[in-house]
Amino acid sequence: MKENCKITINDVARAAGVSKGTVDRVLHDRGEVSAKSREKILRVIEELGYRPNFYASILALRKNYSIACIIPEFNEGEFWELTEKGILQGQDYASRFGITVNAYMYDQYDLDSFQNACAKVLSSGPSGVVIAPMFRNETLKFVKELSDRQIPYVYIDSKLEDDGYLAYYGMPMYQSGYLCADILTDGREVRNVHIIRIERDKRGLSDPTVTRRTGFIDYIAEHYPDCRISNIFLDPKNRDARYEKLDRMFEADPDTEKYIVMCNSRVHFVADYLKDRGIMTCRVVGFDVLERNLSALREGYVQALIAQHSDRQAAAAITAITDLLILHAPPQKKDNYTQMDILNRYNCDYYI
Amino acid sequence: MKENCKITINDVARAAGVSKGTVDRVLHDRGEVSAKSREKILRVIEELGYRPNFYASILALRKNYSIACIIPEFNEGEFWELTEKGILQGQDYASRFGITVNAYMYDQYDLDSFQNACAKVLSSGPSGVVIAPMFRNETLKFVKELSDRQIPYVYIDSKLEDDGYLAYYGMPMYQSGYLCADILTDGREVRNVHIIRIERDKRGLSDPTVTRRTGFIDYIAEHYPDCRISNIFLDPKNRDARYEKLDRMFEADPDTEKYIVMCNSRVHFVADYLKDRGIMTCRVVGFDVLERNLSALREGYVQALIAQHSDRQAAAAITAITDLLILHAPPQKKDNYTQMDILNRYNCDYYI
DNA sequence: CTGAAAGCGCTAACAA
């Protein structure tokens, strides 16, 4: 299936009647070669099916490639933890090729900290960058700078409308909302749906779930035109306030079976409430495999989770850059929409 | 995050007051070293945090590793096609390390052809083997031989009860049946369930879905103790006979909404029938992402598919052997149960 | 039991 490529640069040199130095020159396009030699060498390479041995290559040019990853910082059990796991996996791969990988975290609610991270990355002189963008304008400025410096970059989680990225790995957000609505309603008679959201003051930061919510709402509009949708905003830092809001929501909805959805990763807020109140009559769907969400799934307070392997996304991003650096091979596809995984209590234990 | 390990074998040698030849000897345990030197060298390695550069290593010992993969042969669109894709991916990875990968196919209904494939593999003198076992006894004999020759082997798809394998990558079969029953019944009132099976004459070959069926039946027994389960056997080679059987089945079941399941990858047989007969009132669940199954899913003749990334299983198997060969690192886990993916019409397009 | 030395295939600086 694959030739045992024992043809070395020496063989090529001999066959072409030149020295290996010259062959190396045409291989790496570092000029200074007569058109005639060049042509001849290329033909010989073709004929012999020469494939460079890149151990030797890496060994000889002991370059210090490095990849920088820019992601939001996080606490244990939060969404970005899984991404970091993926960075570690990718690091493992990259290190096989002598490439170092570094993570730069920023506070996703603080523009300054983001700019700070970008500046640090830039000054570290990376060979490639992986970035999970939250601040639109600042990110565009940053990647512009990367482009100017010819540094390849890969988006993960979400991407922007610029065109210079090497690749993107993330979930199809709109479809995930659509899918979510299908799972939530599941062919039942549904008259009220509650979308639970997180209060966030958004200075310059793009809401990462707005597209998903659109997909959700579209599905409802198409399949349940008479269904009412209510939006409830929860304060992530204030439990009592959350409970109060949810209490009010429950009072207002006349149906006993309530349909609840959360388009971000915090559905455990709802699950905690339901558990404390001893309510088991809701149908709840959320996103992402935080440990707290999984518990809620197992205990039956959440019926389904839609998950993505954000670890694989990060790892794939690093692999893409590694392969570009080492093999000079760009990824097969630029936009890589990763699969949407439906988890319930029976398959969630095999997920990670 | 990772040290720039510039410590070479020379540094170690110097620090230990010996030559690099001696260091190499203790590194590879090829004896002939005094206890004193040995000890000293080990300590120095520890202190300096020496990590061998395996480009140099691979370059120096230009070995010709090869990995053999033994899987059933297949026609286009059949289950094993995806596995082959994974082999190609794994090959891609392995070739980065100068390892060649070869596939050996056998007729899964023909013991001779299996033995033949095994013999070929053995005589090719592989450095590692990936195997999808169908014939129990013959496989056990074969892997015994591999063990004797110290050739590591990895099971994919299913595994046997021997203990010498390096790793296993496959789906948890029992749970997949259990999950399947949950998705099929989905909280509804179910009084009849039809399990559609494939007629196969099984001389010495283990039925790969028996465990899955057990999981399915257990779920029904636990959640629907009064539900009747019927088994229908279809001839894969005779369309008319299949239709006749299904006609009879439909006549016998009084309910309009019928619950149908197939525990192998051929649920498209049922879908074709339903489509031709114009029946849309059934709830049908099957397994695996054959193109024909996906079409049935999109068109609504099948409600859900439970899928597995058998490509990733194969690729992971090859990666495991590669890493063992190159890095001398065995896989982190021996038994790797891959996730069970639930597919419906809204997420299936993002699956592969 | 140990050291010296010759490569593995490729790169890059230096001569020519």
Add this chain to the structure above:
DNA sequence: TTGTTAGCGCTTTCAG
């Protein structure tokens, strides 16, 4: 424009 050469870090004879 080209050839020569000294490594990159490790393995493996071959002497001692």
